Amino acid sequence: MLKIKALFSKKKPDQADLSQGSKKALKGKTRSNGTTNKDVSEDNSFPKKRHQDRNVMHYSNTIADDHHMKSLTDELVTTIDSDSSPSDNITTENIETVTSVPAIDVHESNDDEVSYDPLMSDESLPIQSETISDIPYGDTDDENLEDETPEKSFLEQKELIGYRLINKIGEGAFSKVFRAIPAKNSSNEFLTKNYKAVAIKVIKKADLSSINGDHRKKDKGKDSTKTSSRDQVLKEVALHKTVSADCSQIVAFIDFQETNSYYYIIQELLTGGEIFGEIVRLTYFSEDLSRHVIKQLALAVKHMHSLGVVHRDIKPENLLFEPIEFTPSVKQKFRKSDDPQTKADEGIFTPDIGGGGIGVVKLADFGLSKQIFSKNTKTPCGTVGYTAPEVVKDEHYSMKVDMWGIGCVLYTMLCGFPPFYDEKIDTLTEKISRGEYTFLKPWWDEISPGAKNAVVKLLELEPSKRYDIDQLLDDPWLNSYDCLPKERESSQKKAGTSERRHMHKNNSNYSKRTPRYCFHQPQLLCVTHLILVTQSSVLKKIVWGPVGAWAPFLKTKSLKIITMVAQKMNHWNKTCSN
Numbered sequence: 392m393l394k395i396k397a398l399f400s401k402k403k404p405d406q407a408d409l410s411q412g413s414k415k416a417l418k419g420k421t422r423s424n425g426t427t428n429k430d431v432s433e434d435n436s437f438p439k440k441r442h443q444d445r446n447v448m449h450y451s452n453t454i455a456d457d458h459h460m461k462s463l464t465d466e467l468v469t470t471i472d473s474d475s476s477p478s479d480n481i482t483t484e485n486i487e488t489v490t491s492v493p494a495i496d497v498h499e500s501n502d503d504e505v506s507y508d509p510l511m512s513d514e515s516l517p518i519q520s521e522t523i524s525d526i527p528y529g530d531t532d533d534e535n536l537e538d539e540t541p542e543k544s545f546l547e548q549k550e551l552i553g554y555r556l557i558n559k560i561g562e563g564a565f566s567k568v569f570r571a572i573p574a575k576n577s578s579n580e581f582l583t584k585n586y587k588a589v590a591i592k593v594i595k596k597a598d599l600s601s602i603n604g605d606h607r608k609k610d611k612g613k614d615s616t617k618t619s620s621r622d623q624v625l626k627e628v629a630l631h632k633t634v635s636a637d638c639s640q641i642v643a644f645i646d647f648q649e650t651n652s653y654y655y656i657i658q659e660l661l662t663g664g665e666i667f668g669e670i671v672r673l674t675y676f677s678e679d680l681s682r683h684v685i686k687q688l689a690l691a692v693k694h695m696h697s698l699g700v701v702h703r704d705i706k707p708e709n710l711l712f713e714p715i716e717f718t719p720s721v722k723q724k725f726r727k728s729d730d731p732q733t734k735a736d737e738g739i740f741t742p743d744i745g746g747g748g749i750g751v752v753k754l755a756d757f758g759l760s761k762q763i764f765s766k767n768t769k770t771p772c773g774t775v776g777y778t779a780p781e782v783v784k785d786e787h788y789s790m791k792v793d794m795w796g797i798g799c800v801l802y803t804m805l806c807g808f809p810p811f812y813d814e815k816i817d818t819l820t821e822k823i824s825r826g827e828y829t830f831l832k833p834w835w836d837e838i839s840p841g842a843k844n845a846v847v848k849l850l851e852l853e854p855s856k857r858y859d860i861d862q863l864l865d866d867p868w869l870n871s872y873d874c875l876p877k878e879r880e881s882s883q884k885k886a887g888t889s890e891r892r893h894m895h896k897n898n899s900n901y902s903k904r905t906p907r908y909c910f911h912q913p914q915l916l917c918v919t920h921l922i923l924v925t926q927s928s929v930l931k932k933i934v935w936g937p938v939g940a941w942a943p944f945l946k947t948k949s950l951k952i953i954t955m956v957a958q959k960m961n962h963w964n965k966t967c968s969n
């Protein structure tokens with residue numbers, strides 16, 4: 392089955408992902424463009440709206456009634472079924488009728504396009520007919536002028552209604568992500584109450600059809616490809632909208648527009664960027680900071696699983712965060728494997744707030760998410776290094792694949808390199824299918840048995856023995872705090888599940904020792920960056936068609952990564968020769 396969603400998500404092996412993510416981290420982040428963290432779902436005031444531009448279709452943000460949801464669901468299920476290859480095991484027995492997926496209200500404004508909202512009355516909708524060019528730029532406060540002045544004139548701006556693109560903040564394989572502001576004097580101005588700025592993922596339709604290399608689709612002709620890509624985007628949006636409602640650990644969905652040339656997914660802006668970049672910056676996270684991230688991720692996954700939705704692409708690149716003020720350590724603590732010259736200070740961890748500049752963490756990117764309605768699904772997807780063995784082995788899998796992904800993230804945060812890596816995709820696949828990973832010395836020497844136990848329970852080969860999300864949330868390590876006095880810790884534990892929502896502090900109790908080890912260089916995160924930077928042809932050997940399809944589109948990695956790797960290798964070489 393061709394998962395077109397995978398094409399949107401430039402799915403790639405883990406280290407390819409790492410390289411991609413670090414590119415952004417290394418070029419630095421803008422952490423000053425604040426937005427409130429208020430969940431959009433709290434605001435019921437989104438108006439139903441339409442505009443009369445014949446070139447633009449508007450998708451209102453309202454939740455449709457059951458009838459509408461059923462018709463969209465039927466359409467999506469049809470899409471899934473018609474998109475399946477014989478090897479897929481998604482049957483109608485496995486798929487119950489979706490009643491929880493809110494439909495996207497699609498309003499016809501172009502005669503060539505289809506309307507999906509038979510129940511929406513025109514009279515009930517305020518008219519939104521302004522275009523961005525109608526909106527004056529000069530009505531901003533002086534202090535906000537810089538934040539609100541577009542960096543340049545973006546092509547993508549032309550067809551976008553009610554938002555002003557300010558600057559590009561990210562790029563996927565088939566999308567660009569912009570920081571934008573709800574335009575003043577537009578019907579979106581009310582959004583500024585909750586969102587000073589938003590993130591807009593722009594997918595160019597032409598790019599989707601040009602990269603859709605699935606031979607089955609080609610056989611069906613261009614139109615079916617176009618329809619399938621569109622359905623896939625609508626499905627991603629519908630799932631994003633569903634799962635982000637009432638969950639503050641998931642990036643909020645705000646709005647969606649489709650125009651002649653683009654899809655625009657408007658979402659909450661997380662100004663810190665990806666957790667991945669922070670792992671590269673800090674080399675690894677302390678146990679308390681790792682907990683801080685995993686707890687929030689676990690709550691997001693708990694919410695998704697309770698809705699029957701599996702994310703299927705949990706990785707550090709898909710965890711975004713809001714920055715917090717950094718408080719330097721009074722005396723920086725090092726692990727014995729650290730290079731004191733280059734190890735960045737994580738700073739002081741503040742309970743309920745975070746540390747290392749990382750505050751609120753939210754799960755993003757629902758391009759591979761799927762609503763499953765029974766235990767099993769069997770669609771190959773995901774990012775190779777973080778993929779569960781049952782997926783690699785092409786067996787049935789379920790929600791437990793997300794638990795494996797959490798295990799990979801936890802492992803990576805704790806030590807700074809992923810649990811499974813091999814230059815050769817075939818060998819990597821083998822390692823994953825055997826669950827072959829180790830707590831490598833010296834990097835894992837100072838990591839607590841509790842943390843290791845959590846990793847072991849998450850990276851359990853047999854899905855039925857692997858932690859489920861509730862077991863993870865009850866894990867003793869996840870609910871203990873290195874930084875807190877024991878009395879406070881036990882009282883926090885007694886407080887039960889409500890405590891799960893709080894963040895905890897670390898004053899770091901790691902011992903400071905001088906490193907004198909010969910490092911296993913190829914296992915290290917930064918070296919794996921280098922390997923993939925220089926040997927990207929490896930990516931073309933990816934076993935899965937859907938994943939292979941994006942391989943040629945992977946971008947050349949930043950020179951800065953190579954420079955950083957060279958510096959680190961220089962240090963390791965020196966250490967080895969001592």
Ligand SMILES: Nc1ncnc2c1ncn2[C@@H]1O[C@H](COP(=O)(O)OP(=O)(O)OP(=O)(O)O)[C@@H](O)[C@H]1O
Pocket residue numbers: 399400401402415560561562563564565566568590592642658659660661662664665708711755756758
């Ligand atoms: N809501 C957001 N707030 C801040 N940055 C974002 C947001 N959404 C995406 N980004 C940034 O834009 C980049 C690309 O976004 P996204 O991952 O959604 O695109 P994609 O095409 O799905 O990419 P991928 O191929 O990695 O799945 C990400 O690296 C992320 O850093």
